[in-house]
Amino acid sequence: MAPDSAVRTSLSSTDLSPVAPYDALMLFSFGGPNGPDDVLPFLRNVTAGKNIPDERLAAVAEHYHHFGGASPINGQNLALQKALVDELARRGIDLPVVWGNRNWEPYTTDALSAAYADGARRMVALVTSAYSSYSGCRQYRENLWASLEELGVDVGAGEGEHPLAVDKVRSYFNHPGFVQANVDAVTEAFESIGRDARLVFVTHSIPDTMEEASTVSGASYSAQHLDVAATVAAAVGERLGRPVTWDLAYCSRSGPPSQPWLEPDVNDHLTALAADGVEAVVLSPVGFISDHMEVAFDLDTEALETAAELGLVAVRADTVGTREPFVRGLVDLVLERASLARALDAGLGAPVMEPGETPVPEATVGDLPAFRSLCAPGCCRMRAGEATGTPAACSSDPWS
């Protein structure tokens, strides 16, 4: 018998699913209104306890009403959920995919509760935010902890034996799948503009204080973006056969004017580029995974209007959405996280790894290492040094 068939025979008797110990996947997102009546209650959910001026809130409500009161984000999450189901099925992996949101229906608690009723006891969450900061990491983890508490289950530290435990896939900004899908999208945008152009990457601005607090588990929020931008721009340059000049700009700032947020704002940046003699730009929304409201309004409406007023030729590249390399990469990340969970469980004395199994290596591109799967104590608070008081799931110390 050939050695590899012997291995296959011995595996088939103990065959673990490549996603063991997980019995369900939660697509964990922001949420958005489905119609005009949802807009205000949604915004109240988003801004509870936040220092956002009334004028800003009124303006944001207008953005939603401009699109009939419905955010595109819910349809996009349904499409991503379906793409994940299809990719898992294609690989013969049996793992139900539920969808839960922090700020609108289907709410996190309801999604977890439904999964629990269907038999899920150990879940893995995939956050629809590729980068780590309070907004893309800890806020989701605090919300997860609160939902698990609401459900009355013993939440523990994220690993080991609990009535319902939920782990989280690492921040995946530098995963090859996410990066490849961005390279493809930006290359297509350059092909459609058909001329040399400045490449402007755009992401969500955050307060400087949040940026400073984002370094506990690894590189800061802005450094994560700079790493991805450099990798994408180099790969696009190779595809086009010429070097690509790029910058990183920010959108969607919302705090009071006295509070510093990451800059430059994309509109100010376009103005500066035009003054410098730049004639054409490709905007890459590399900070977002789908064409939700921040992209539809802040980029497609506002920034493209700014570009038109300045006489700049401008094209907005696609977000990764349900592109094949991205979806395949997300499933790879779930397998990677499952393998890590098996290794950690084995460390806790539970012999759940196959004999001789080694953890799936963490795939990355660019200069930064893989982001931590289990957040470090104090990870991604709103402000550095702040006494938290708010426990967060998926950390080695939920109370820090």
Ligand SMILES: CC1=C(CCC(=O)O)c2cc3nc(cc4[nH]c(cc5[nH]c(cc1n2)c(C)c5CCC(=O)O)c(CCC(=O)O)c4C)C(CCC(=O)O)=C3C
């Ligand atoms: C980094 C980041 C992402 C990117 C990561 C990711 O993609 O998840 C993101 C995504 C999103 N932000 C969204 C919407 C909003 N964000 C707000 C407010 C804020 N966002 C912040 C940061 C981020 N936000 C911050 C620091 C604030 C200030 C208050 C606070 O600390 O929370 C507000 C309040 C009004 C306003 O201030 O704009 C709204 C309505 C939607 C839904 C869009 C839709 O409906 O399609 C999505 C996906």
Ligand SMILES: [Fe+2]
């Ligand atoms: Fe974190």
